[in-house]
Amino acid sequence: MTEQAHDEDMNEANPRLVELIGSQIQAAGGFIPFVDYMELVLYHPQYGYYTRPRKRIGKDGDFITSVSIGRCFGKLLARHFASYLGRMGDCCRDLVLVEPGAEDGHLALDVMRELKQVLTEEVYNRLCYVAIEPFDGKKERLLDIFGSEDSDRFRVVSSLNDLKGSSGVLMANEFLDAMPIERLRWREGEWWRICVASDPQKATPFHEVEAPIQDPELAGLVDDLPIHLEDGFTIELNTNLKQWFHDLAQNFNLLYCCLIDYGFDGGEVFSPSRKGGTLRGYLRHRFQNCPFDAPGMTDLTAHVDFDRVKKSATSVGFDILNFTDQHRFLVNAARPWLLEIEGVGSTEDENRQLLKQFQTLSHPTMMGGVFKVLEIGRGVTAP
Numbered sequence: 001m002t003e004q005a006h007d008e009d010m011n012e013a014n015p016r017l018v019e020l021i022g023s024q025i026q027a028a029g030g031f032i033p034f035v036d037y038m039e040l041v042l043y044h045p046q047y048g049y050y051t052r053p054r055k056r057i058g059k060d061g062d063f064i065t066s067v068s069i070g071r072c073f074g075k076l077l078a079r080h081f082a083s084y085l086g087r088m089g090d091c092c093r094d095l096v097l098v099e100p101g102a103e104d105g106h107l108a109l110d111v112m113r114e115l116k117q118v119l120t121e122e123v124y125n126r127l128c129y130v131a132i133e134p135f136d137g138k139k140e141r142l143l144d145i146f147g148s149e150d151s152d153r154f155r156v157v158s159s160l161n162d163l164k165g166s167s168g169v170l171m172a173n174e175f176l177d178a179m180p181i182e183r184l185r186w187r188e189g190e191w192w193r194i195c196v197a198s199d200p201q202k203a204t205p206f207h208e209v210e211a212p213i214q215d216p217e218l219a220g221l222v223d224d225l226p227i228h229l230e231d232g233f234t235i236e237l238n239t240n241l242k243q244w245f246h247d248l249a250q251n252f253n254l255l256y257c258c259l260i261d262y263g264f265d266g267g268e269v270f271s272p273s274r275k276g277g278t279l280r281g282y283l284r285h286r287f288q289n290c291p292f293d294a295p296g297m298t299d300l301t302a303h304v305d306f307d308r309v310k311k312s313a314t315s316v317g318f319d320i321l322n323f324t325d326q327h328r329f330l331v332n333a334a335r336p337w338l339l340e341i342e343g344v345g346s347t348e349d350e351n352r353q354l355l356k357q358f359q360t361l362s363h364p365t366m367m368g369g370v371f372k373v374l375e376i377g378r379g380v381t382a383p
């Protein structure tokens, strides 16, 4: 049995990662901010949950996403993006379809195959798909997957900064919820930073501690938070959003951007029913309440605060084109497609499957209600 297979079978904490985090905690004087812990357990280049070769998404992984339901999602997104790409094609020579968090490349393939059908040949020939993937192992896997397609049309780069001067569309499904977050707790009239300390002798090797907020940048962000909350109220704060949107604005001329994720808006983050925050772990479709169970083997995720996302985007010049739930977004995107559904799949059985996928993705009691879609733009207008 290889070391990898052994780790996969255990579905338990990765001992090397636990040791590494333990030594960072010791070097920092007894605790590290939760955001640093999350960065390590998800994105440590060797041992992180998202960097190791592992089947994460789908029935045989840890969780499902709209992409893993089937190709219906990608088909509908492609049709929606086509109107933006078609119009941008009038003024830009080269176009890109960019995707951070492409994971196993399925959405890329579904969207590009459909765009080939719906864009004019002239516009499609000027379009290139670009995945943004910082990790070498995942880059290679994506290139292998894209190798069987029209491979000149698929690229993988490390960061948004490799796309200077581009124009096109950015799509991101369940990318924002996987970004490491700070956790804060309202305690006795003050916000405290949730940090992580170690318990080397115990079965769960880490536990949380509350520390005063000393970091000036974080203190600045905390100044904007509400203060009339129940003692112990806990929230997650994505402190990387502003930089991410800044990089996006710096590198693109014309951009239409479609961000899909589960989350809230309208101050719902501070609703009394969310007192414990929204941080969750997933391992083999089981929900883990404790973020310290099986570090490196468990996905950690938090609901997206779309109020904060919109604020970060508009602060660097993006316009909000639309914000709605996945139900309304997909039903709208699917209108012309549903009318021509009989001609979409190659068989009646395939059409039935696509309609079933559509129902799972869009029904308000399934994925249609919880997931939200934020469309923003720079130099573009909604069709």
Ligand SMILES: C[S@@+](CC[C@H](N)C(=O)[O-])C[C@H]1O[C@@H](n2cnc3c(N)ncnc32)[C@H](O)[C@@H]1O
Binding pocket: 043, 050, 057, 065, 066, 067, 068, 100, 101, 102, 103, 107, 134, 172, 173, 174, 175, 176, 178, 179, 180
């Ligand atoms: C939940 S998965 C979503 C995968 C895919 N988009 C889907 O919908 O099936 C989150 C993806 O975002 C990527 N990701 C999120 N934040 C990242 C970060 N800060 N650095 C690198 N990758 C990140 C992860 O590596 C992972 O591939």
